[in-house]
Amino acid sequence: MKTNLLLLFLLGWVGMAFGQDVNERSIFELSFENDTIKVSKTSKDEYISIPIKIGIVDAATWKDYKLNVEVDEVSTLPLSDYEFEEKNFNFCDLQKNKVISIKLKKDDVVDRDRILVLKLKTYNKDKDIEERNIGLKKKIVIIIHDGKDHVNLFNEYNILAYLGTNFDIVESKTKAKNLFFATNIFIPPIERKNKIGFYFSLYGNRTMSDIDSTGNVSRVYKIEPLTDSTHTRYFSQNKMVITRVSDNIGAFISPLIKIFKSSNKHLNLYYSPSLEFIWRKVDITTEFKDPSNLNSNIVTGGVPGTMVMDNISRKIQNEYTFNFGAAGLFLAYQTSAVSFRVHASVGYSSHFYPSNSLVKGMEDESVGRKHDIFFLGRAWLTEAKTGVTLQAEIMNTALHPRPFFGVTLSKAFRLEEIGSIFTPLTDRSK
Structure with a gap:
């Protein structure tokens, strides 16, 4: 020049x-x-x-x-x-x-x-x-x-509701079980307009924590009166299986900041710090299986009658988790045929749980708190023509390991399609 x-x-x-x-x-x-x-x-x-x-x-x-x-x-x-x-x-x-x-x-x-x-x-x-x-x-x-991609991707993928089922992977045979729902809003940053987009998800799903199996546990499975001052206790060696399953309602939000401009216009990678709140209803089931080495002995003390212990016991408790993901990546690959999204995050977790104790002979339902480092991975795959969506997630903590993982199958709907379900019957007949 x-x-x-x-x-x-x-x-x-x-x-x-x-x-x-x-x-x-x-x-x-x-x-x-x-x-x-x-x-x-x-x-x-x-x-x-x-x-x-x-x-x-x-x-x-x-x-x-x-x-x-x-x-x-x-x-x-x-x-x-x-x-x-x-x-x-x-x-x-x-x-x-x-x-x-x-x-x-x-x-x-x-x-x-x-x-x-x-x-x-x-x-x-x-x-x-x-x-x-x-x-x-x-x-x-x-x-x-x-503009085909712009129109289709906004209408088909950006604001969707999902309704389907969780796969119950606790049982030996995986099967569809329990309701899954979610609403996802994905607004990516647009070049020359806004540098920051956002992703929001409101969901309800079921995840499994873990199955803990112990092969050699001695337990009393029956108590039977013998005389007014004695009774017989029956013992057995059992396999004890503890299963933890969580029904969750969560809200997740994350800003999206594009990291680089890909040569593939359908593929985008974002930096995505996140904030998530999860309310969990945790179902803890303890089951005693495969009794062996049956034995009994006579114990001093009277009992009112014969007592047979349950082989299965359940405990249900509410827990609350706040996760702040300081380091996060959001990958989106979206075409007119399919949408594939993956989110991975690592950060600080604050976990609140019931901490029962005895105070003056009565049970006190106080709340305990744990601080931890969490890591999370979620993936969504949606087929555009049918709306069939497969979703998987895993979450765990570093200091007190407690994994949560789940798989869901659902149908994606645009919000106006769901709204039509609740219209009056007189309107539907027109």
């Missing part, structure tokens, strides 16, 4: 030295910065900014010289789809680089890719003086993507 300006100045100075009209003999540089750009149609008006490099010595002296931005006949974008803010300029007004602005009008109709080809033309009054323009890029091709 500096070399071209120096050349322009020298040629103008030589013309003046020989008594010639500077403007009639001088050359100039007018050029696009790029020869190709890509944009997309959306459901809102968009503005395309096209920079032009200006190289004119003492532009104020160029009377009757004009620069026009013209549309090449090879363009396939209809005239009704765009509008120039300004496309004709006098050299006198070209003191520094210009930016051409074009309004690309909103369009929700899926069409096909179009092109808009612009060219720079220069005139002295009505005379074409293009041979004096030493600019290298006098033509630009604007590729207008049809």
Whole structure:
């Protein structure tokens, strides 16, 4: 650029030295910065900014010289789809680089890719003086993507409700069991509009914590009166299996900050710190299996009657967890056929749980608290045509390991589709 300006100045100075009209003999540089750009149609008006490099010595002296931005006949974008803010300029007004602005009008109709080809033309009054323009890029091709991905992805994936079932993987045979529901809102950041998007999820699901199996536990399985002052205790060796299952209601929110621009427009990676609250109803089941080494002995003390111990006992308690994920990644791959999202997070966890104790002979239901470091992974896979969604998650803590994992199968709905379920019967019949 500096070399071209120096050349322009020298040629103008030589013309003046020989008594010639500077403007009639001088050359100039007018050029696009790029020869190709890509944009997309959306459901809102968009503005395309096209920079032009200006190289004119003492532009104020160029009377009757004009620069026009013209549309090449090879363009396939209809005239009704765009509008120039300004496309004709006098050299006198070209003191520094210009930016051409074009309004690309909103369009929700899926069409096909179009092109808009612009060219720079220069005139002295009505005379074409293009041979004096030493600019290298006098033509630009604007590729207008049809916006299909934008329309489909917003309508199909960004705001969805899910209704389905959890897979019960506690039992030996995995089967669909218990209700699963969720509402996910995914608003990614849009280039040149907002740098930060967000992801919100409200859900209810079932996760399994763990199955703890002990193979050699002695227990009393029956007490039987013998006399008024003695009774018989029956013992056995058992396999004790403790199963912890949680029914959860949770709310999750995370800002989305794009990390890099992928060459694949369907694939995006975001930095996503997160905040999550989970209310868990924990069902702890203890079961004694496979009795062996049956034995009995006589114990002093009377009992009111025969007592047979249950082989299965249950305890239900409420727990609350707050997770702050300082380090998180959110990966989204979305096309018109499928949506695949993965979220991974590591951070601080605060866990509240019932801590029973005896106070003056009575049970006191106090609340205990644990601080920990958690790590979480969730994945969602949604097929666009049917809305069938498979979701899996695992969560654990580092200091007091306690894994939670679950798998769900559901059907995704747009919110307006769910709303139609609750319309009055008279409205449905119309």
